[in-house]
Amino acid sequence: MTWLRYNRRNPCPVCQGDRPDCRQNTTTGLVHCRSNEANPKDYLYRGQDTWGFNLWAYKPDADAWTDERLQEWLETVTSRQSPVTSDSWTTPNSQTEVNPKKLLPIPERDKVIREILGQLELSDRHREQLRRRGISDRSLDDGNYRSITQWQSLRKPVDIRLSGVNQWGDKLNNPCDGILIPVQDENGLYTGLRVNNLNPDSNGLGKYLWLSSKNSRGIPIDLPSGELPIAVYLPDKPPEKPIIGFTEGLEYKPLLASLNVGIPIIGASGGNFASSSEAIEAAIASIKERYEWEENTQYILYADAGSIVNNSVAIAYEKLGQIVPDLKVTDWGQLQDKKHGLDIDEIDVEKLEISLIPINEFKEKSEQLIYQKKAFEAWKTCKVFTPTKTVEQEYLDLPVPEKNSVLCGKSGLGTGKTTKTIEWFRENLEEYGAVSLGYRNSLLYQFCEKTSKVKKETNKNIEFTHIHEQESNLYIRNPQGKVAACINSHYRFRANDFEEKVLQKC
Secondary structure, eight states: OOEEEOOSSSOOTTTTTSOTTOEEETTTOOEEEOOSSOOOTTEEEEEEOTTSOEEEEEGGGGGGGSHHHHHHHHHHHHHHHSOOOGGGGOSSOOOSOOOTTSOOOHHHHHHHHHHHHTTOOOOHHHHHHHHHTTOOHHHHHHHTOEEEOTTOBOSSOOOTTSBTBOTTSSBBOOSSOEEEEEEEOTTSOEEEEEEEESOHHHHOOOSEEEOOBHHHHSBOSOOTTSSOOOEEEOOSSOOSSOEEEEEEOSSHHHHHHHHHHTSOEEEEGGGOGGGGHHHHHHHHHHHHHHHTOOTTOEEEEOOOTTGGGOHHHHHHHHHHHHHSTTOEEEESSOTTOTTTOOOGGGSOGGGSOOEEEEHHHHHHHHHHHHHHHHHHHHHHHHTOOOOSOOOOOSSOOOOOOOTTOOOOOOOOTTSSHHHHHHHHHHHTOTTSEEEEEESOHHHHHHHHHHHHHHHHHHOOSOOOEETTSTTHHHHHHSTTOEEEEEGGGGGGOOGGGGTTEEEEEO
16 A cells, blocks of 8 residues: 655645645545545545544545445455355356346345354454443344454355355455444344454554445445445333434444433444435334334434534534434534544443534534634644744754844754753853743743853853742843743733843743
8 A cells, every 4th residue: 555645735635735744545546634624526525544534535536436446446356366166156146247236135135144144253352352342242142243354255155146245155355354243224134244444554444344346246235225224223122212313333333322322323334324315214214113203203413522623524414414304413522522522432421411402503513613723723824934044953053143133943852952042142142131931930940950050160141040039020120130931920021121131932
């Protein structure tokens, strides 16, 4: 896997250079953009990688850059190298070309997926990992999770009309090791297979991937309606209140949300609810019929951390609100905090105060916060200084600044900034008064100690006194006095205290 790094000369096509650390994966063609405000017209949002970069696919070639395309490309390469034996063709349907319009009906899909699951097991190591994730043994057994290795072989070939198996039905199209997760609908029928990639940093693939045959045999993971599958998880016992919840994801998050909150949860991959509107409506109708709920049903979206300040995610939530007009969004303090906020599968709902925001208010607040963030970033950009001189030195070695001039220098820790400043005062500025300003008193005290030591060695008037010292008032008014002060102590100075003095930032 190789990367194309974007910079100011070659800006990111998604954020137009708003962030300098964006890059493009030349294998998948996906642009990994760090900006959370970008909303390009020619690109499609594809979720986030493990480092928090937003993934964008160029619209004209989006189909070629989806997860299933990448998996199938890898599967195709491997299948060409796989030996073909006569046994490989003993499948219920041995044809290698399938009409993509004739997608396998859901009941038949469920049957084939269960045949696959019956040939696999969940390893003890993976079971323990999922336990630490908060999933009980009962839920692990009910969820039918399985451990798989790359291009998992099957002892008994299955129907090749299922998306996610190779052309002989004896292998799965998984480009990496991981945990196999069957995706179930509101009727408990499996509609597709996902793999939890446990090593995304090393193999460069997404954390969750579809098992698909779209690229190699024209069989997508789509439902017969053409929409993307959704996941529906029901609680262990009938809910106390008529509430249907929504979360991002198809795997563990909606499962844990259902168990923790005790309500039915509908999940969509990457929060892409808009691609499954008919499936969502059907799931809602089925859930209401199951529990005999009337029209007073509540619809609650358990939003991810940082979602309200992420333009792409906020738009996805807004589209869900178009499917479910009475949608409300949860807020337990996580909406603006991507770094430290917790998602619904990571919190104890009984210990948090959760408020509900109508989707329209969420949209308005999101637009306001994103605008403020953009304005602040623009303001910071305006405050950046371009250096007029760049030096390549191990230690700072510059002449003393001229009178009535301002020198702004930037260099790393241990490059001699403090040493050079003290040298300037020792050799050229001894007769001048000075004020050394800083934001941390600990650093200012260290600076004062260094100047005191040099004064004892050279007997020159270059010692700085911290403003907290009792005698500092004398030095503030003394034309040759040298004082160090935290910026918060500016009120102790008068305007004329800075006349004919050197102002230095520590």
